[in-house]
Amino acid sequence: MFKTILVPTDGSILSDKAIVAAIEFAKFANGKVIGLSVAEPYPFSPMAESTMAADPGTYEENMLALAQLHVQKVADAAKAAGVPCEILTAQAFNPDEEIITAAEKYGCDVIFMASHGRSGLSRLFLGSKTQRVLAHSTIPVLVLR
Template sequence: MFKSILLPTDGSELSDKATAIAVEFARLHQSRITALTVIQPLLLPSLGDSGAVADAGQYEIQMQDAARAHIERVAAAANTAGIPFEGVIAMSPNPYEEIVAAAEKYGCDLIMMASHGRSGLSKLLMGSETQSVLSHTTLPVLVLR
């Protein structure tokens, strides 16, 4: 039924739980997994005369290292279960756009993703990537909490 699963991961504990479920699902259905981590670029506010300067280059290096670690954890779980695997790192201010585009690019027929279950003010301020994915894809999305 589902032969190619896109698994967005942010390295959180909830994403790790989603990885375990996705690997078992893929094993049972003889599917492959494409894991995706999206790095959001550093948005530098106007700092005025404060003299404080953020190092965008260092930020990107740290985020790339963290993203590789997220992908490697999924790769290890997939390899242990004998699941075909591919890892992808993307950079975008809007992760949901990368998730939807990657699902299409890699021929995925299911998106499995964790939902952090934000509500209230935090949902208003940070938004919901899961809700945005649901709104912008025609693929089935299995939301794991």
């Protein structure tokens, strides 16, 4: 049975569904939840240096603070349900790699995550973080839509 559930969140409504499902499952299985939010670093481009609008340090601090707010939702929901929970934030250009690394590091049995349902050209150009987690994870991944 799945006892340690990783639930990555980006703060979206779909991620909120994954949080609810993960907590309900953890409560049923007497398990725990690991909440993760990955902040993407400042998208620095040497070509655009003269047109930088924001301070990279401030941008990254703000993104990490936002990620902390996202995982706090996981912690608050878990506490309300009486489910043990740990939360963490990370900073990376490839959130899918951070998700897989966190699952390994915390000994997770399953990953509950949302899919934003992109298809066609937008999926081709934007890529799918969920799809990459599915392709590279060694543990089961439950995708919610």
